[in-house]
Amino acid sequence: xxxxxxxxxxxxxxxxxxxxxxxxxxxxxxxxxxxxxxxxxxxxxxxxxxxxxxxxxxxxxxxxxxxxxxxxxxxxxxxxxxxxxxxxxxxxxxxxxxxxxxxxxxxxxxxxxxxxxxxxxxxxxxxxxxxxxxxxxxxxxxxxxxxxxxxxx
Numbered sequence: 452x453x454x455x456x457x458x459x460x461x462x463x464x465x466x467x468x469x470x471x472x473x474x475x476x477x478x479x480x481x482x483x484x485x486x487x488x489x490x491x492x493x494x495x496x497x498x499x500x501x502x503x504x505x506x507x508x509x510x511x512x513x514x515x516x517x518x519x520x521x522x523x524x525x526x527x528x529x530x531x532x533x534x535x536x537x538x539x540x541x542x543x544x545x546x547x548x549x550x551x552x553x554x555x556x557x558x559x560x561x562x563x564x565x566x567x568x569x570x571x572x573x574x575x576x577x578x579x580x581x582x583x584x585x586x587x588x589x590x591x592x593x594x595x596x597x598x599x600x601x602x603x604x
Contacts, residue, residue, distance in 0.1 A: 476603045480596040488583040491529055492565070495521030496575045514574035515567065522578040523559055530580070531557035561585045 497517035502510040533555050540548040561584040566577040589595070 476601055478601050479599045481599040482590065482594065482596050485586065488581065488586060490582070491526060491580040493522045493525035493529065493578045493580075494575060495519060495523070495525060495578070496573045497521060498573050499569070500572050511569075511574065515576070518567075518574045518576040519564070519578075522576045523562065524555060526559050526562055526578055526580055527555045527557040530559065531555060561588055 495518040497514040499507075499510050499514040502513040502517070504510040504513055533553055536552045536554075538548070538550040539546060559580065562578045562580045564576060565579045566575070568575050
């Protein structure tokens with residue numbers, strides 16, 4: 452009798468787990484494409500003569516890099532916003548200490564350089580961020596889908 456109890460409980464537990472496999476479902480997903488995609492533009496600039504370097508070519512290359520980074524920073528501000536931290540101390544209604552700092556953090560993918568040019572002593576870079584390209588890039592990496600239908604059988 453003692454040997455029969457484990458065998459009966461094993462058959463009973465297998466029978467219960469087998470019932471749960473009778474019901475299955477098929478979920479159909481679909482992607483939802485936005486109706487419109489904005490195109491953001493940003494301009495960055497840097498003074499050429501203020502750049503460190505021994506030759507005019509070195510200063511020009513550093514100004515090119517700085518203007519491109521400035522344009523990317525402007526795009527990141529527009530996409531992610533800007534964080535503002537402020538500290539102000541008053542004494543007898545007179546400002547004794549006033550400190551303000553700003554920062555931006557984000558990742559910009561898919562931006563392209565539209566133009567680079569020099570005006571007087573400044574190097575300018577214009578960037579463009581087409582959100583259609585960003586959407587397709589994100590969909591290839593992490594597809595965003597919603598449930599279209601669920602069918603049980």
